[in-house]
Amino acid sequence: MANLDSIAQNVLNGNIKKVSDQVNELVNGGTDPIEIINNGLIQGMNLVTPLFKSGEMFVPEVMRSAKAMNTGMNLLKKYISDEDIPSKGKVVIGTVEGDLHDIGKNLVGMMLETSGYTVIDLGVDVKKENFLDSISKYNPDIIGMSSLLTTTMIKIKDSIEYLKNKGIPDQIKIIIGGAPVSQKFADEVKADGYSEDASSAVALCDSLLAVAK
Numbered sequence: 001m002a003n004l005d006s007i008a009q010n011v012l013n014g015n016i017k018k019v020s021d022q023v024n025e026l027v028n029g030g031t032d033p034i035e036i037i038n039n040g041l042i043q044g045m046n047l048v049t050p051l052f053k054s055g056e057m058f059v060p061e062v063m064r065s066a067k068a069m070n071t072g073m074n075l076l077k078k079y080i081s082d083e084d085i086p087s088k089g090k091v092v093i094g095t096v097e098g099d100l101h102d103i104g105k106n107l108v109g110m111m112l113e114t115s116g117y118t119v120i121d122l123g124v125d126v127k128k129e130n131f132l133d134s135i136s137k138y139n140p141d142i143i144g145m146s147s148l149l150t151t152t153m154i155k156i157k158d159s160i161e162y163l164k165n166k167g168i169p170d171q172i173k174i175i176i177g178g179a180p181v182s183q184k185f186a187d188e189v190k191a192d193g194y195s196e197d198a199s200s201a202v203a204l205c206d207s208l209l210a211v212a213k
């Protein structure tokens with residue numbers, strides 16, 4: 001029988017079909033959709049986070065869990081209004097100019113989204129001007145830049161300098177990540193934050209925006 005725990009377990013196991021069947025069953029049976037989201041779907045992703053961190057789950061499995069969770073979310077969207085789920089904040093994310101790697105960036109975006117952030121994904125090969133445009137367009141709290149190549153890391157530095165020279169407001173935080181990027185590099189380029197993986201990216205954004213736990 002469907003219940004919130006079994007939905008969480010099926011998110012953890014990436015069982016998309018079971019998640020959608022059980023979400024439908026519960027919502028049709030009268031369970032509050034917000035309860036299904038918080039105590040079923042999000043709870044499932046909460047189970048994923050430590051396992052991913054400790055290396056017991058790998059990228060494809062996390063992607064599948066996120067897909068299972070998103071499938072459930074999409075089924076419930078029609079029952080709730082936007083105000084019912086307050087967003088923790090808005091994050092614009094993109095892979096810098098010249099770099100086409102997006103698996104890690106997508107994972108960060110998905111983890112942020114599933115933990116309650118509104119995420120706008122600018123894609124790959126994002127020029128500094130596009131990061132700037134995204135500010136007036138989306139009014140983000142955080143801008144995330146990803147780079148997987150030592151040759152494109154410099155574009156993180158360029159983009160941050162460019163945004164700062166254009167006088168972007170201090171309250172917009174810039175975070176960076178990607179395999180060759182480090183905390184030391186983040187300090188050098190005056191980023192507001194760095195994290196080495198998707199789950200710590202969520203904690204990083206929470207702490208930058210002082211999101212209550």
Ligand code: B12
Binds near residue numbers: 103108148150180195
């Ligand atoms: C998959 C892959 C590709 C795929 C990319 C597919 C895609 N859609 O992304 C393809 C085949 C296209 C590719 C192409 C190339 N690649 Co490649 N690629 C890789 C590979 C094997 C895996 C990268 C990956 O997805 N990792 C898994 C994800 C989950 O990890 P991640 O990206 O590090 O992301 C995590 C963290 O870094 C962090 N994070 C990432 N972004 C962000 C952003 C923020 C804001 C935050 C907070 C955190 C964060 O969180 C993520 C999740 O935990 C790496 C090797 C490696 N082990 O890294 C090489 C690698 C990155 N590639 C490399 C190279 C050289 C290339 C090419 C130049 C090859 C070529 N000669 O054509 C091209 C470049 C194309 C281009 N212009 O970008 C080199 C880079 C070397 C270097 N030092 O610069 C690597 C390291 C392989 C190697 N050892 O030589 N590549």
